[in-house]
Amino acid sequence: MTDVAVAQLTRRLADTPPDFLADPATVAVPAVVSDVLLMAGGTALDAAAAAPFEANGPRWQRLVLVACWLLTDPSLRASDPAALKSWLTDPALAKLSQLVDPQRFTQDPDRREELARLTLRALSLRPANETPAQSADRLSTVDSVRRQEVLVAAKEAEERAAAVRKAMEEQRAKEAAARYSQV
Amino acid sequence: MSRHVDYPVADYEPMAATALTDDERWPLMTPAAEAMLTRLRTHPSAPRYNHACGDRLTAKARDSLVAYRTQLADGFPAPDWIMPLVERVYRTVPRYRRGPAPASLTEVPTTDRHDLLSHAEAHVPEDADLSDLIVYRTSGSRGPAATVPMTPEFCALDLPVMQYLLSELGVPLRSGASRVSLVNVYDQPVAYQFASVSSYLDGAGVVKVNLHESGWRTPDDRVAFLDACAPELYTGNPISLAKLAELPLTTRPAAVLSGAMALGEGLRSTLAARFDCPVVDLYGITEAGLVAWRPDNGPHRLLPRRLHVEILSPAGEPCPPGERGEITVTCGENPLLPLLRYRTGDHAALSFVAGEPVLTGLEGRDPVRYRAASGRWVNSIELTHVLSPLDLVAWQLHQDEQGAVTVETHGGAATEEVVAAVRGLLGQIPITVKPGNLARDTKPQRYSSALAGALVS
Numbered sequence: 001m002t003d004v005a006v007a008q009l010t011r012r013l014a015d016t017p018p019d020f021l022a023d024p025a026t027v028a029v030p031a032v033v034s035d036v037l038l039m040a041g042g043t044a045l046d047a048a049a050a051a052p053f054e055a056n057g058p059r060w061q062r063l064v065l066v067a068c069w070l071l072t073d074p075s076l077r078a079s080d081p082a083a084l085k086s087w088l089t090d091p092a093l094a095k096l097s098q099l100v101d102p103q104r105f106t107q108d109p110d111r112r113e114e115l116a117r118l119t120l121r122a123l124s125l126r127p128a129n130e131t132p133a134q135s136a137d138r139l140s141t142v143d144s145v146r147r148q149e150v151l152v153a154a155k156e157a158e159e160r161a162a163a164v165r166k167a168m169e170e171q172r173a174k175e176a177a178a179r180y181s182q183v
Numbered sequence: 184m185s186r187h188v189d190y191p192v193a194d195y196e197p198m199a200a201t202a203l204t205d206d207e208r209w210p211l212m213t214p215a216a217e218a219m220l221t222r223l224r225t226h227p228s229a230p231r232y233n234h235a236c237g238d239r240l241t242a243k244a245r246d247s248l249v250a251y252r253t254q255l256a257d258g259f260p261a262p263d264w265i266m267p268l269v270e271r272v273y274r275t276v277p278r279y280r281r282g283p284a285p286a287s288l289t290e291v292p293t294t295d296r297h298d299l300l301s302h303a304e305a306h307v308p309e310d311a312d313l314s315d316l317i318v319y320r321t322s323g324s325r326g327p328a329a330t331v332p333m334t335p336e337f338c339a340l341d342l343p344v345m346q347y348l349l350s351e352l353g354v355p356l357r358s359g360a361s362r363v364s365l366v367n368v369y370d371q372p373v374a375y376q377f378a379s380v381s382s383y384l385d386g387a388g389v390v391k392v393n394l395h396e397s398g399w400r401t402p403d404d405r406v407a408f409l410d411a412c413a414p415e416l417y418t419g420n421p422i423s424l425a426k427l428a429e430l431p432l433t434t435r436p437a438a439v440l441s442g443a444m445a446l447g448e449g450l451r452s453t454l455a456a457r458f459d460c461p462v463v464d465l466y467g468i469t470e471a472g473l474v475a476w477r478p479d480n481g482p483h484r485l486l487p488r489r490l491h492v493e494i495l496s497p498a499g500e501p502c503p504p505g506e507r508g509e510i511t512v513t514c515g516e517n518p519l520l521p522l523l524r525y526r527t528g529d530h531a532a533l534s535f536v537a538g539e540p541v542l543t544g545l546e547g548r549d550p551v552r553y554r555a556a557s558g559r560w561v562n563s564i565e566l567t568h569v570l571s572p573l574d575l576v577a578w579q580l581h582q583d584e585q586g587a588v589t590v591e592t593h594g595g596a597a598t599e600e601v602v603a604a605v606r607g608l609l610g611q612i613p614i615t616v617k618p619g620n621l622a623r624d625t626k627p628q629r630y631s632s633a634l635a636g637a638l639v640s
Contacts, residue, residue, distance in 0.1 A: 167316045178237065
């Protein structure tokens with residue numbers, strides 16, 4: 001399979017039709033997913049596989065619809081249907097929908113690039129005209145999940161540092177314990 | 184306590200630094216130990232206690248100390264603890280978590296007291312229990328004073344270490360709640376004084392006293408109280424032990440342990456003759472505990488702790504055996520402050536005598552005193568007390584043959600503040616302050632003097 005230009009995918013996301021941004025309650029999400037799988041040569045979702053696309057939250061459903069629009073780009077149609085399905089149900093996609101308003105993946109250039117690159121990675125495709133190191137570096141700069149993890153880790157580290165500073169300032173700590181030698 | 188009203192250190196308001204109940208101070212208190220504590224607290228010649236301090240040892244901590252004593256008796260441990268410590272520190276200590284764990288200790292960057300001073304909390308492992316954290320300020324005699332977090336158990340490691348080196352000298356520590364095992368003596372215008380007991384020593388009494396007259400109701404009380412204690416051990420620094428030797432005590436300890444500053448051979452001989460017992464020179468740092476010792480004028484023997492010593496050149500390269508450099512320690516025994524390649528600021532060469540590692544030519548902190556305008560001698564520790572709060576990064580203080588003082592400073596305080604601090608202790612002597620750049624790699628000897636009698640040795 002040939003490499004895919006990231007710019008082609010981000011343009012497609014910028015051109016996402018309003019139908020794919022509609023209230024998921026008004027859209028048969030499993031049917032849209034099935035269409036994507038059929039276009040790729042796969043089979044439609046059965047009842048059990050369709051259930052999560054009906055039951056899970058609207059943010060995730062919205063992002064699934066946007067991702068479906070992206071996956072029907074001509075450059076991605078030859079993808080393995082199993083890989084497409086796997087990406088649409090990937091917990092990373094669900095987590096992304098919790099961190100970022102799904103509409104931003106069509107409106108915000110960085111978010112468009114993030115979804116395009118994550119999709120390529122999930123389908124084992126390489127961005128065109130980039131070395132693996134360049135691709136990894138570019139993805140890390142737009143990676144919302146990673147950024148959130150870093151923010152959480154930084155917050156936890158600061159809370160811990162504050163707890164240590166407070167413990168060291170406590171009068172209980174300063175009373176200390178008897179020392180037996182002088183150093 | 185009758186304080187020198189003009190003494191410029193305000194840290195020692197009587198009992199102002201206490202925060203615990205006695206039950207919290209001594210979790211393992213026994214009736215016999217409590218009786219010893221009461222005896223020490225209520226003795227009619229007791230010093231003017233201005234602090235209270237326990238051992239804070241739990242049964243688990245005490246058991247660990249007993250096991251530690253056995254471990255020391257087994258001799259130097261195999262170095263197979265070092266790389267697991269490096270891995271653990273890189274995994275849990277914020278200071279190191281931005282980098283990959285190196286494959287060998289020599290790839291670990293060195294650290295020092297400046298690093299510790301600037302953000303101590305970054306050196307405390309994220310999984311360390313903070314509930315029994317205690318802190319000590321370093322003396323500040325070899326760099327900026329730092330606040331060191333530790334556990335009560337780590338603080339008490341001195342006891343099994345002392346037992347180890349005393350056993351090497353054939354001196355048993357009998358301990359038990361019927362006797363005072365240790366009196367730690369100071370000689371400063373201001374110092375904490377307290378009575379305590381040690382559950383690790385089966386309830387034996389432990390006392391910290393200040394031999395300065397201001398710490399007692401009458402000057403004679405010092406002798407009456409110390410003879411009543413009749414401790415098995417005296418610990419102190421060369422200046423306080425020299426003062427102790429001048430007192431007309433009739434009791435004799437089993438050993439005298441000197442630390443904090445270099446013990447000169449002259450004073451060692453004086454103390455040995457005065458007390459007719461072994462006199463040990465200890466070397467250690469607050470951050471890592473006791474490192475080495477010597478019972479004579481020979482090299483300092485490293486203690487068989489899980490404490491790895493390297494000697495590094497100013498460029499940070501390991502020095503071959505016999506070549507002098509900076510003593511650099513790696514030690515994971517303080518769970519709240521594991522140290523990887525911590526530069527101590529002290530210098531020596533590492534050699535081997537009869538297969539055991541020793542430090543030769545140890546150059547730490549020379550005990551220096553300064554002559555005030557009044558003629559009174561002032562200990563360098565007192566100058567540390569008044570200069571430390573001024574946010575100086577470093578300083579060097581020298582008194583010339585005429586008594587004039589030159590202070591070279593690095594960063595921080597204004598010249599007028601330095602002059603005021605020094606004159607607060609030394610009076611109206613000539614002072615020159617030279618702000619400059621005291622390079623941290625060439626550890627400055629803080630105190631020096633050309634005056635006869637300034638070196639206590």
